[in-house]
Amino acid sequence: MGKRFIFILADIVTCLLVAFLVACSGNEKPQTAHPPASVPVVSLSAGQVTTYHDYPASIEAVANVLIRPQVSGYIDRVLVDEGAFVRKGQTLFKINGLLYREQLNAAIAGMHLAEALLINEQIETDKLKPLVQNKVISDYQLKIAEAALLMAKARLEQSQAAIASAKINLGYTTIQAPVSGYVGRLMKKQGTLVAPSDPAPLTELSDVSQLHVYFSLSEQDFVHFKAQYPGNSLSEKIEHVPEVDLVLSDESIFSQKGKIDIFDGQFDKNTGSITVRASFPNQQGLLRSGNTGKVRLGLHHRDAVLVPAAATLEMQDKVFVFALDEKNKVSKVAIQIVGKSGSSYLVKEGLKAGDRIVMRGMDHLQEGQTIRPEILMTYNNPRSELK
Missing domain, CATH: 2.40.50.100 (RNA polymerase II/Efflux pump adaptor protein, barrel-sandwich hybrid domain)
Known part of the structure; x- marks a missing residue:
């Protein structure tokens, strides 16, 4: 009888507990969904952009002469x-020129001797001519005298050449x-x-009134470079290339601008690049041969899409952005960058004009998350300030 009473009491307690939990759950308010987060977004557009690329360069004087x-x-x-x-x-x-001066004096003395011998042979020839004409002697003796006269003239010319050589050596x-x-x-x-x-050598003389700065372009850059300037030949295209800057080792810009004037005749088979020369005036001699620097070359891009560098993420050597679809859901998109202009990246693949990307707060976003876009501006100018 006691055990039965205990079981009945346990059933009553269980029923009361269940009724209490049901009553409590009925008083709870339903949970409300959080609104989408407001995130700053920019809309991309395409336009003409100039990007600048720095190419390592070697600086050489217009003439480096070894003095020997x-x-x-x-x-x-x-x-x-x-x-x-x-x-x-x-x-x-x-x-010290004493030896060479004496050599010159000896050559002059040899010339005087040759002059005297020439006079002597001339006299002998003149003496024999009338005798031959009058048939007193045969012309054999006259021919011997004339040959001796020619030899005397040759000795004189030889001595004159020796004098000229001695003067040259003395001048050296x-x-x-x-x-x-x-x-x-x-x-x-x-x-x-x-x-x-x-x-x-005794020394080296460097003429730095003008500098020749050599740098290399890859085959892709070379093709792009040729395509953006008018002209039927490379020399005609070079005439339309604007002046370039020289970036020094301390990242300062050289005060004088240079002009690209020569392309190498062929590509380097090992590096796949072609050497280009730009000439810079250097009348004040501020730079010397052997300095190092970089040539800053501008490349024009038509219908280019720019992305703010601040709106990108770098992961495992790749660059990503968070792009929005038509339902305002974000997804991580990998982009291919071909250059930089100011604080913006020039995109080759991954985005197009009209796409929208998240500008800030990417660290708090998840793939597929819906956001409330806060449009800042249409981004097409690398000089624009994004507030």
Whole structure:
């Protein structure tokens, strides 16, 4: 009887508990769905854009001349200092010329001897001519005399050539600047014995009044470059290329603008690129041969789509944006970038004009999430400021 009472009491408690839970659940208010988040969005459009690409470049002087001796001897005087600017024709070195002066004197003496022999042979020939005419002697002796006269003339010409050679060698003892420019390191000092066969030059003279800056274009950039300028030939297209900038190693821009003037005759088989030369004026000598820098080249793009760099995400070497469909659902889209203009990326594939992308707050979005777009502007100008 006691056990039956306990079971009846347990059933009563269970029924009361169920009734209480049902009553409580009936008083709960239904949950309301949260509205879509408001997210700033930009609408993309296409237009003509100029992108700038920096190409690593090497800077060379218009002329780098190795100064070497053309005669042997001891350096008597060094008339310039390292780094000095010299004019064309200015004396740089003076080699001891006593030996070459004596060689010149010997050549002059040899000429005087040849002149005397010529006179003697001329007299002998003139003496024999009337005797032959009068048939006193045979013409055999006259022919021998005339041959001797020709030999004397040849000796005179030979001695004159020796004088000219001696004068040239004596002139080589004074080494002058073949061009105007800056003197490099002086490899040989006063009193040093020098010779034309020396492996090291006396110094190097660099004419930096104009700079030749060499850089390389890939085959794709080269094709794009040719397509955007008028002309039937490459030389005609070069005439329409605007001036280019030179970016120095400290990222500053060189004060003078350059002009592209030469393309190499062929592509490098190893790198698949072609070498291009741009010339920059450098009258003040602010840059020297051997400087490094980058040529900043502008490329024009028609119907280009620009995307703000701030609206992109980089993951595993790929660039993504969150694009919206017609129902305002976002999806992550990979884009292919071909250049940069200001703070914007130039898109080759992945987006088109009229597409909408999320501008900010991408970190809080999920694939397929519905948002309430807050249109900021139509984005087509890389210089526009997005507020």
